[in-house]
Amino acid sequence: MKAKWLGLALASAAVAAGCGEGRAIFNVDVYSFLQGTGRDTLRLPPDPLPPLLPATTVTDSVTPIAVNLPGAGSSIVDTVSLSGSLDVTNPTSSGSLSYQIFFASNPSPAAVYGGAPALTVGPASFPAATTTSVPISAPNLAAPVRDLFKGSALYIGIRGTISNTGATGLKTTLKLTRLQARIVLQDKFF
Amino acid sequence: MRTPFVGVGLAALIVGGAAAADAQGWVTDARRIGMGGLGLDQSSLRRYNAAYRAVPARSGQHGQPKLTIPIPLGLIQFFHDHPLSNISNDPAFNHDSAGFNPVELLNTFLNPPLFLEVKKAPTPTNDVVFGIGKDSLRVNLGQTAKLVPEDQFGIGGSSRPLDAGFAIKGVRIGVMGWLHEDVGFTVGDTLLGFLRDSQPARPRTRYNILGDGTIETGFAPSVGYAGRIVGDSATALYLGGALHYYVGLAYGHVTGDGGFTTGDSIFTGPTPVKPDARALTSYSKFGNSVGHGFGGDVGLALVTGPIELGIGVNDIGATITWPDTRRDSAFYRDSTAAHNGPPVRYSTPVLPNHIETKTKLPVSYLVNLAYTVGKTTLGADVLNNGRGTTVHVGGEQRVGVIVLRGGVARDQRKRLELGWGGGLRFGGLGLDVGFWTHTNSLSNQRGITMATSLSIY
Numbered sequence: 001m002k003a004k005w006l007g008l009a010l011a012s013a014a015v016a017a018g019c020g021e022g023r024a025i026f027n028v029d030v031y032s033f034l035q036g037t038g039r040d041t042l043r044l045p046p047d048p049l050p051p052l053l054p055a056t057t058v059t060d061s062v063t064p065i066a067v068n069l070p071g072a073g074s075s076i077v078d079t080v081s082l083s084g085s086l087d088v089t090n091p092t093s094s095g096s097l098s099y100q101i102f103f104a105s106n107p108s109p110a111a112v113y114g115g116a117p118a119l120t121v122g123p124a125s126f127p128a129a130t131t132t133s134v135p136i137s138a139p140n141l142a143a144p145v146r147d148l149f150k151g152s153a154l155y156i157g158i159r160g161t162i163s164n165t166g167a168t169g170l171k172t173t174l175k176l177t178r179l180q181a182r183i184v185l186q187d188k189f190f
Numbered sequence: 191m192r193t194p195f196v197g198v199g200l201a202a203l204i205v206g207g208a209a210a211a212d213a214q215g216w217v218t219d220a221r222r223i224g225m226g227g228l229g230l231d232q233s234s235l236r237r238y239n240a241a242y243r244a245v246p247a248r249s250g251q252h253g254q255p256k257l258t259i260p261i262p263l264g265l266i267q268f269f270h271d272h273p274l275s276n277i278s279n280d281p282a283f284n285h286d287s288a289g290f291n292p293v294e295l296l297n298t299f300l301n302p303p304l305f306l307e308v309k310k311a312p313t314p315t316n317d318v319v320f321g322i323g324k325d326s327l328r329v330n331l332g333q334t335a336k337l338v339p340e341d342q343f344g345i346g347g348s349s350r351p352l353d354a355g356f357a358i359k360g361v362r363i364g365v366m367g368w369l370h371e372d373v374g375f376t377v378g379d380t381l382l383g384f385l386r387d388s389q390p391a392r393p394r395t396r397y398n399i400l401g402d403g404t405i406e407t408g409f410a411p412s413v414g415y416a417g418r419i420v421g422d423s424a425t426a427l428y429l430g431g432a433l434h435y436y437v438g439l440a441y442g443h444v445t446g447d448g449g450f451t452t453g454d455s456i457f458t459g460p461t462p463v464k465p466d467a468r469a470l471t472s473y474s475k476f477g478n479s480v481g482h483g484f485g486g487d488v489g490l491a492l493v494t495g496p497i498e499l500g501i502g503v504n505d506i507g508a509t510i511t512w513p514d515t516r517r518d519s520a521f522y523r524d525s526t527a528a529h530n531g532p533p534v535r536y537s538t539p540v541l542p543n544h545i546e547t548k549t550k551l552p553v554s555y556l557v558n559l560a561y562t563v564g565k566t567t568l569g570a571d572v573l574n575n576g577r578g579t580t581v582h583v584g585g586e587q588r589v590g591v592i593v594l595r596g597g598v599a600r601d602q603r604k605r606l607e608l609g610w611g612g613g614l615r616f617g618g619l620g621l622d623v624g625f626w627t628h629t630n631s632l633s634n635q636r637g638i639t640m641a642t643s644l645s646i647y
């Protein structure tokens with residue numbers, strides 16, 4: 001149903017104007033779909049677990065969330081680039097972060113997390129007691145992942161892994177602060 | 191998803207492009223096309239000026255063609271590219287095909303391929319940018335936004351596809367077929383702002399297009415007169431007129447409003463957008479009771495030496511009374527009021543039904559001027575056939591068996607168009623070619639059509 005709005009709007013807009021041979025560019029604020037749902041943050045290790053012991057690793061992921069897309073039909077997806085940033089908030093020890101973003105056309109966690117990640121951020125080191133911002137950047141996702149953006153619904157999964165490289169227990173919150181997708185389609189909506 | 195997407199897209203395309211379709215009328219004579227649409231000969235002037243039935247051919251003109259046959263080079267090319275044997279699988283017309291392009295399809299509709307399109311009007315090629323968030327949507331169409339019409343637009347006019355009869359001493363008895371069609375659309379303010387001004391989509395807002403269409407057709411037995419009332423063969427005033435008894439065979443009118451309303455938020459919630467449509471139709475089908483009415487034409491033509499001036503007005507007072515018109519109302523909404531049920535759709539008669547309806551044919555007029563000196567004829571006209579005025583200025587120069595032509599037109603979109611061409615005349619046979627620019631495509635740039643026709647004198 002949500003896709004209908006996009007379909008109507010896109011059709012009215014792009015087609016009424018005679019879309020010609022120009023490109024259709026979608027700037028999708030992915031973060032806005034995550035914000036306020038609690039799925040833009042990952043508490044590691046998850047509460048109420050105790051802090052991560054030195055030289056150990058923990059992984060957790062969010063429940064997949066849907067993002068509405070216009071449905072590109074037989075269009076060719078030229079480029080899907082991602083940009084954003086992630087904060088490692090007030091870690092109690094130094095450590096290393098690896099952060100993965102998954103895309104799937106199926107909402108089930110098994111489907112979303114069953115495939116290869118579309119993007120892996122890190123491993124990136126972070127110091128203790130200081131919030132560190134980690135950039136997210138992917139100039140162009142792999143072709144099979146790009147094709148997922150032809151659909152009208154896309155499901156995003158986020159998985160974070162941290163390792164404790166310090167001498168004390170590690171507890172932190174990974175907080176996504178920005179995630180934008182830029183989707184460039186060759187003009188073939190139909 | 192795909193079907194409504196394509197459906198709405200095509201509807202929007204037709205809506206968006208229809209404004210251009212009627213911009214220059216439908217002319218099949220390469221001679222007229224070569225003069226930018228100007229009709230200089232009496233046969234074309236008679237359509238709008240009854241006095242021209244009595245005006246003799248100008249000196250220097252070598253007769254009027256008895257028959258002009260368009261040479262459909264464009265159709266030959268079209269059917270070469272799109273064989274009839276495979277038309278159902280042709281990617282150009284099959285929206286399931288990866289090769290389907292609705293822009294090309296609509297351009298074919300707006301520019302019927304009778305003649306060769308020697309320069310296609312380029313469609314806009316700028317990028318279209320969409321900004322999408324959880325609760326926001328914004329579109330930037332760039333330069334193509336200028337193609338979204340701000341005012342009402344449409345196609346329409348009146349025509350006489352048949353005009354047969356005989357004349358004795360200026361009195362003419364005949365029968366003409368008549369057709370009146372008028373389709374107009376208006377993009378609602380909110381949709382206009384969204385498409386043209388790149389305004390963000392708003393919650394709890396309706397986005398719509400208003401439509402209004404009429405079509406009626408029939409025939410009209412006519413009696414008329416055309417003759418010279420003063421003057422001689424050098425300088426004379428001609429008067430013509432005709433009375434028509436219009437017999438209406440079928441009539442239909444629809445007023446509609448279609449669109450969708452956004453929910454409390456743009457993307458969230460179970461029903462972020464609710465499509466709906468409503469229409470009121472009135473009609474009298476073929477075979478139902480016929481319509482009837484009276485109307486008339488009047489025309490004056492002044493010929494003084496090389497100068498010819500005419501004014502003709504058609505369908506004066508032509509009001510058709512349809513004694514038995516049925517009225518229906520149609521409604522569609524994609525769910526119940528609670529948004530949790532199946533779509534609501536109905537079409538039901540509106541009471542009182544079977545009522546009398548009156549329609550008016552648009553008054554059309556033509557003012558023309560022609561000046562002939564030696565083998566040169568120059569002319570101009572102003573024509574309104576019910577939906578907008580067009581102005582044509584042009585001329586032709588005869589050099590032996592060769593005729594050179596040129597002209598300028600201001601079309602119904604108030605755009606300047608050019609025409610040029612030439613012809614060869616061998617005895618009773620003439621071969622003409624004409625080029626003219628046009629903007630009846632989904633483009634703000636001009637295309638060029640080459641028309642060819644054969645005339646028998």
